[in-house]
Amino acid sequence: MDGMQVIDWDLAVATGTRLVRPGPQVSREEARQAVADLRRLSRVAEGHVREFTRIDTETAPQPATIVDRPGWIKANVDGFRVVLEPLTTRMAERRDQTPAIVSAVGSRVTGVEVGAVLAFLASRVLGQYELFLPPDPSGKEAAGRLTLVAPNIVNAEHELNVNPQDFRLWVCLHEETHRVQFTGVPWLREYVRSQMTEFLLASDIDLPTLLGRLRSAADAVAEVVKGGDGNLIDAIQTPEQKVILDRLTAVMTLVEGHGDYVMDAVGPSVVPSVADIRAKFHHRREGGSRLDRMIRKLLGVDLKMKQYAEGSAFVRTVVDRAGMDGFNKVWTSPETLPDQEEIKHPERWIARVIGAPALPEASGTTG
Template sequence: MQVIDWDLAVATGTRLVRPGPQVSREEARQAVADLRRLSREAEGHVREFTRIDTETAPQTATIVDRPGWIRANLDGFRVVLEPLIERMSARGSQAPAIVSAVGSRVTGVEVGAVLAFLASRVLGQYELFLPPDPTGQAPTGRLTLVAPNIVHAEQELNVNPRDFRLWVCLHEETHRVQFTGVPWLREYVRTQTTDFLLASDIDLPALLERLRSAAGTFTDVVRGGEGNLIDAIQTPEQKVILDRLTAVMTLVEGHGDHVMDAVGPSVVPSVADIRAKFHHRREGGSRVDRTIRRLLGLDLKMKQYAEGSAFVRTVVGQVGVDGFNKVWTSPETLPTQVEIAKPERWIARVIDTPAIPEANGTIG
């Protein structure tokens, strides 16, 4: 049973995505060359500041346009959703073939539309979930930078292009260092994500009930409420898993923001101007744009940056970088959501208690 028509999702996303900013061929070529060079430069700064060692050889960032980002993320979606699709396929006899076919096309259109919206806003990301490499030689993750979006943002903000590009690279390279320097972290996130998907109750009555709830959430958000579709359709068991996922992603996003701002003043002369303008941009947008962001849970991601950065800043301020790096020792030393809001609780549990054995970590 095909749950999502992937080809239709790609076609829909690439058809709906907005074109990038108008630049000359030479400007586009220069932007790509700058981002490749600056990503390598940023990695050196990040490794030195974070003191996270990684045996993975430095890799040049992959530079994509908006349709390229859509294709890359659909590849990642297929990897993440494979366990759930296998389970649903095993139950395929429960649904008539025509229902499955129509459902997969509808879902394909929906996925494509969401990715089209995101593809014009994402500056970069570290792709954790890639299709397996038959040769076994490709890296397990990939740093991707979306050149048109970075150029559009620097033009819109009227900031120094070189400084802005390096500033973005510092954040995204921090994620690459996190997931290559802490070997267990990628598998932990993958496992939690798989468990979250498999905890869904996919019988029809429960699905219809949650969709009715989602419809109510949509109405509430349009009226200015605070709900989102992710909260509306998840099961109680998924809520517990999502709390763990939210905590770890808040940590890695906040750590990226902290490194970006801490390293910034020494290598990005206009970092204060960039940060102020970018923060204002994050909170802006039209009413429609803000509504879609809230529905998709993107406002929660923005909140993660602030909460995670505050946690890292507080812990580093009290126990130093080496003390903070104990967070990467094992899954047991990750902060909970409560501890992210109250860093002193994490310090008391992890720093002020006997050491917890490392889970194949490589923290220097």
């Protein structure tokens, strides 16, 4: 990789770290306690999740990584670099099409923007299963990493006024489900990564088109500010990308929905105050200032909330009708993943993947 960089990553980290608000003021003792708790509870949660989901993971559980907000920003930039590598290389190959001025101004502008977006998210994200880590120098494939953002979890407990132990375990249940999914379903991580790479490579990078796209992105911003629909993601897509994005959206809806489903199903038996937490948390997910709501809309985060709900409804319906082992057929291969229509109509997925059940009256008779 030479000097031509589409995004100035160091600037992104510096900007994000500068802009992010410090977390809640807690004593060093409380902070240390929260970190110790989260490490321990992530282990406890993993046992519950494995037992309930019946997904076998070969890998020994790694303890969760506990970070502060700047740590989360840095980790995300590392992940972006891994995902965007193919795009950067390709742009470097087509260098002749990129006027010097664009490469000079562009990488700084995008670095600042990426940093600003990450700063916004870094004060809100409670935890995250990071799929894309820079390759492990020892040459062993880096597995994903479960990251918990301690100050945000503590902040949420204060804001929501919930039982801290219960809340911490509840958050761990959702995030540990992702770890179990991606370590127990060996092909899933590579599938998501290849879809993302394909998505990036399917953008038509010649400059005139890109500028046209950016103009429509600017329109999308204006639209949202006026209270209309539209988000940045839609504005800059090619038709080919739309197809890939639909596949990605479906798989992310499934894994997020499964996380929510597991958290809600296991919650009552291990998190005594789960009903109180859930009610307050769902309210918080939707709240925020007008600016918060606007940014969420632009980043498509509102879609994500709808996805959680659709995804967990899909999982619930399939488990109710076909049992956990029937649902787990979803993890067989990329072909058994639901598409977006099947997520909205779980019975179509059941018919396609599990097959129509034999009619009961036929069982005793001979043809």
